[in-house]
Amino acid sequence: MNNKSLESYLETACASLSYGEALAKLVLAAAKASIELAHLLAKSNLTGDTEKLSNKNVQGEYQMRLDVISNDIFVKAFKASNVVAGIVSEELEDAVIFNIEGNQYPFLVAFDPLDGSSNIAVNGIVGSIFSILPAPIHGAIDAQAFLQAGKSQLAALYVIYGPATMLVISIGNGTQAFTLDAATNTFYLTQANINISPQTSEFAINASNERFWEKPIIRYIAECLDGKAGLRARDFNMRWTASMVADVHRILMRGGVFLYPKDNKQPTKAGRLRLLYEANPMSMLVEQAHGKSSTGRMRILDIQPTEIHERVAVILGSEQEVSLIAQYHQLYDQQKG
Numbered sequence: 506m507n508n509k510s511l512e513s514y515l516e517t518a519c520a521s522l523s524y525g526e527a528l529a530k531l532v533l534a535a536a537k538a539s540i541e542l543a544h545l546l547a548k549s550n551l552t553g554d555t556e557k558l559s560n561k562n563v564q565g566e567y568q569m570r571l572d573v574i575s576n577d578i579f580v581k582a583f584k585a586s587n588v589v590a591g592i593v594s595e596e597l598e599d600a601v602i603f604n605i606e607g608n609q610y611p612f613l614v615a616f617d618p619l620d621g622s623s624n625i626a627v628n629g630i631v632g633s634i635f636s637i638l639p640a641p642i643h644g645a646i647d648a649q650a651f652l653q654a655g656k657s658q659l660a661a662l663y664v665i666y667g668p669a670t671m672l673v674i675s676i677g678n679g680t681q682a683f684t685l686d687a688a689t690n691t692f693y694l695t696q697a698n699i700n701i702s703p704q705t706s707e708f709a710i711n712a713s714n715e716r717f718w719e720k721p722i723i724r725y726i727a728e729c730l731d732g733k734a735g736l737r738a739r740d741f742n743m744r745w746t747a748s749m750v751a752d753v754h755r756i757l758m759r760g761g762v763f764l765y766p767k768d769n770k771q772p773t774k775a776g777r778l779r780l781l782y783e784a785n786p787m788s789m790l791v792e793q794a795h796g797k798s799s800t801g802r803m804r805i806l807d808i809q810p811t812e813i814h815e816r817v818a819v820i821l822g823s824e825q826e827v828s829l830i831a832q833y834h835q836l837y838d839q840q841k842g
């Protein structure tokens with residue numbers, strides 16, 4: 506096998522960045538922790554770690570034992586890396602600041618330690634998602650420091666725990682996928698400079714929410730379902746794994762569009778997915794792979810966050826489809842206006 510290891514990729518790719526050495530250290534810390542988690546996931550059905558706990562997280566969702574375990578693994582790894590000033594996690598209500606004096610460590614990390622947790626109990630695919638932001642150079646670091654638009658991200662990555670464990674990363678120069686060789690615990694580059702085709706005939710959406718969707722989404726999906734005989738003049742396929750990592754990974758590998766749109770199921774929330782540690786890192790990975798990412802009304806990476814667990818509508822993937830859905834939103838808003 507002649508594939509480049511993650512370590513040697515980072516050595517070259519980070520060389521030109523002023524913060525490159527520290528970034529490589531951080532990514533390798535996340536990678537090492539994810540390997541530990543992959544091993545725990547593989548035996549979780551035997552150890553009882555797939556159990557649901559009686560406590561809820563900040564999102565009001567019941568935690569699984571593995572949510573807590575995975576969070577602890579990454580928090581420990583980031584703290585020990587000595588390059589992370591603070592973290593925000595889906596599983597923790599408040600930001601955790603490691604270096605209150607600030608300004609010594611260059612990065613903030615917002616992460617979802619175990620995405621798609623409903624899949625845990627059924628041996629389905631899950632993942633971990635990370636957004637790496639610059640820590641402020643001056644002043645104390647607190648939760649406010651994490652309220653940066655996604656376009657400020659220095660890097661984004663996820664790890665997918667499937668038949669193979671893979672790490673997909675962008676440090677701002679394309680999106681690269683690495684596959685774990687479990688025998689040596691080394692990630693090797695298997696898909697360089699991923700390119701999401703602009704057109705697709707595949708979409709991923711939780712269709713059971715249709716009655717809660719806005720008109721532009723109802724229109725788009727209806728036209729896809731009409732297939733060859735309809736306006737789109739081709740048949741579409743649908744996939745939904747209930748894990749954003751798994752659904753977005755599929756799109757990075759073979760094109761498609763992923764939608765978790767704004768709906769009126771919970772009208773007080775702007776969407777289901779979290780901006781800081783789900784929508785932003787996935788949007789960076791998709792845009793760096795020549796795809797597009799939008800709420801339907803604006804580019805996700807341009808959103809100025811107002812709170813750390815903020816939710817957002819997410820539509821991302823093949824460029825032409827995301828643009829068409831945005832166009833439907835624009836027409837709808839104009840007509841309403």
Ligand code: FDP
Nearest residue numbers: 619620621622623711747748749750
């Ligand atoms: P989960 O809450 O199970 O961790 O992170 C939110 C998320 O999963 C996404 O990974 C996934 O796409 C979505 O929620 C699943 O939503 P549905 O329950 O509506 O299918």
